[in-house]
Amino acid sequence: MELKYMTEKEVNSLLDMKTCIGLMNNVFTAFAEGKMENKLRSVFPVDAGKVFGIMPAIIPTEDVCGAKLITAFHTNHAKGLPSHLGIVAVFSNDDGQLQGICDGTSITAIRTAAVSALATDHMARKDSRIMCLIGGGVQATMHLKAITLVRDIKKVTIWCPTLAESERFCEKHKAEYPDIEFVPCANCEDAVKDADIINTVTPSSVPVLFGAWVKEGAHINAVGACAKANRELDTECMVKSRLFCDNYDSCKNEAGDYIFPLEEGAITEAHILGDLAQVVSGKVTAREKDSDITCFESQGLACEDVVCAAWLLKQ
Ligand SMILES: NC(=O)c1ccc[n+]([C@@H]2O[C@H](COP(=O)([O-])OP(=O)(O)OC[C@H]3O[C@@H](n4cnc5c(N)ncnc54)[C@H](O)[C@@H]3O)[C@@H](O)[C@H]2O)c1
Structure with a gap:
């Protein structure tokens, strides 16, 4: 099976903020209708100011499950890197196959602000x-x-x-x-x-x-x-x-x-x-x-x- 990987550049060009606000509206509407649930993330300290997090989710509305794996290293700026780096993997709820992996740094950046915009509105x-x-x-x-x-x-x-x-x-x-x-x-x-x-x-x-x-x-x-x-x-x-x-x-x-x-x-x-x-x-x-x-x-x-x-x- 060929693995589909979506880079940071591809995510940034496809997932514009307005679209993402709409997707986040769908997420919270699905929650309200009992069609979405959330599990707490697992966060592991790596070192001072450095954590590794695993965030799993099952999305019945999309018939997928998946997880974000993310590091938050607040010391990264000195290296010219973002503090949050990660990936999001998506699997089929039907046969469990991996559908693809997306850059999680850009998704995190966009979706967090999109949720704040939804709340602000x-x-x-x-x-x-x-x-x-x-x-x-x-x-x-x-x-x-x-x-x-x-x-x-x-x-x-x-x-x-x-x-x-x-x-x-x-x-x-x-x-x-x-x-x-x-x-x-x-x-x-x-x-x-x-x-x-x-x-x-x-x-x-x-x-x-x-x-x-x-x-x-x-x-x-x-x-x-x-x-x-x-x-x-x-x-x-x-x-x-x-x-x-x-x-x-x-x-x-x-x-x-x-x-x-x-x-x-x-x-x-x-x-x-x-x-x-x-x-x-x-x-x-x-x-x-x-x-x-x-x-x-x-x-x-x-x-x-x-x-x-x-x-x-x-x-
Ligand atoms: N709620 C969410 O879904 C969500 C998602 C992503 C990031 N975050 C959190 O939001 C925060 C900002 O994320 P980011 O990606 O913009 O990080 P960033 O590293 O790009 O920016 C952090 C900013 O905070 C400032 N800062 C650092 N230490 C500070 C301190 N002790 N007091 C005041 N300001 C300080 C820095 O100078 C910088 O301006 C982080 O704590 C991150 O974990 C939350």
Whole structure:
């Protein structure tokens, strides 16, 4: 059997962000209809700042099963490599044959931001114009691409650990988005305080987003802290947000942003008001008032990767 392999270049040319948002809408609609389920990933520490993850999924709607194998090595930038490298393998549910393998680095980059855009579309105020990025890596770039598809963003503020990184990010992107004003910020509070949409996209293990800075009516995509030991939001931020997750089990087991305040006794399990499937299907209303602060806590699910790979292998 000839193995079909889809390279990073091929994935990037076929899986445009708008298409991926549509695929992610299908994933969460299928969840709501009971046609999708999620298993927790297995994560193995390799060394300090280095983990290897296995993320399996069965996709009845596509009649496939599969898994993403991914490394997240935050030391990789020094080598000129992305922090996340991986593959997604897809098998037939009918006869178990391997249908193909896709580059998982590009799928991860695109699908994560596509899910945030789907959540943003259902949770953020329609009149959101100012977007903040906390972190300036791959996910910051992808969130810029994705969120601007669902809201008419006029200004982007960004904070990174160094001002030079924030400035580089703005220089790199301003030509592609001529209608957007880019503002690199020397401190994070300045980047956050006027933002209607805030994306936290860092591997931080201590809070980078503080509730005291977040204005009424803002929407937060909390994307970076997808391990128990990591957190990007402080307890106040979590307490004052209407919290929605991608998946209850993942959030309860993997989301430091939620687990730290829970263990402190600042919130209870009832603080999670719904998952994205309930929101997308209209079973739960995310935003009740213009002044609500909504928060989408993203852990990243294997079914998102396998659905993208299955779609790519059919093209
Ligand atoms: N939820 C999901 O589905 C999902 C998917 C992919 C990545 N992620 C997570 O999102 C985060 C960002 O991913 P990426 O691919 O953009 O990574 P990246 O390595 O490309 O970028 C990371 C950014 O965070 C900054 N940073 C590093 N350490 C920091 C710290 N301690 N405090 C504040 N900022 C810091 C870096 O300067 C850089 O701007 C990672 O934690 C990653 O694991 C989540």
